[in-house]
Amino acid sequence: CLRRSAVYKPKFCCECGNKIVRLRWRPWQSRMFCKACARHFRRERFAPAIVVVVVMLVGGYIVGRSRVPPPPPLIIERRADSPLNDSASGQSSGASLIASVPTASVEDDIYTCGARTKKGTPCSRRVHGPVRCWQHKGMPAMLPQEKLRVQQ
Numbered sequence: 001c002l003r004r005s006a007v008y009k010p011k012f013c014c015e016c017g018n019k020i021v022r023l024r025w026r027p028w029q030s031r032m033f034c035k036a037c038a039r040h041f042r043r044e045r046f047a048p049a050i051v052v053v054v055v056m057l058v059g060g061y062i063v064g065r066s067r068v069p070p071p072p073p074l075i076i077e078r079r080a081d082s083p084l085n086d087s088a089s090g091q092s093s094g095a096s097l098i099a100s101v102p103t104a105s106v107e108d109d110i111y112t113c114g115a116r117t118k119k120g121t122p123c124s125r126r127v128h129g130p131v132r133c134w135q136h137k138g139m140p141a142m143l144p145q146e147k148l149r150v151q152q
Contacts, residue, residue, distance in 0.1 A: 013037050110150040114141035126150065 013020055013034040020034050033041060078084060113123035115136035122142045125133040130145055132138070141148060 015040075111148045112150060114143045114148045115139040116142050 009025060010032055011020060012018065014032040015037040016034065018034045018036075025031065109129060111127050111130055113125045113127055113131075113133040113136055115123045115132050116139065117123050117136075123133060123136055125135075127133055130148065132141070
């Protein structure tokens, strides 16, 4: 006669010695302890599995972070006509730096963008010179150049 399973099924609890009576054995149940004693040893049964999972997660994180290339260095470029020149950037006081920055003069021409918006009206953003705003770069103006100039 062949047995259904050759897995060892104890008849008595290893901890308290009470008889173990179960109708069905499941993989997550302890085969060595009764129901009362199994509650006490649940942490010890799952501790190795939890440690393995944590070690794998930490190892994966470390390997993943080590494979990321370092970011490129930050390079800040200034335009040639920038009000911040090299001599002003070397000064340590903030008040003298603010005093050295020229304010907008009256001679600067202020225009509106004038490009067609989704609504169909000309864009009313103010720009320096006869150009388009950041959103409408490359688009033609709807109005002639003389109507785009803002009167000051």
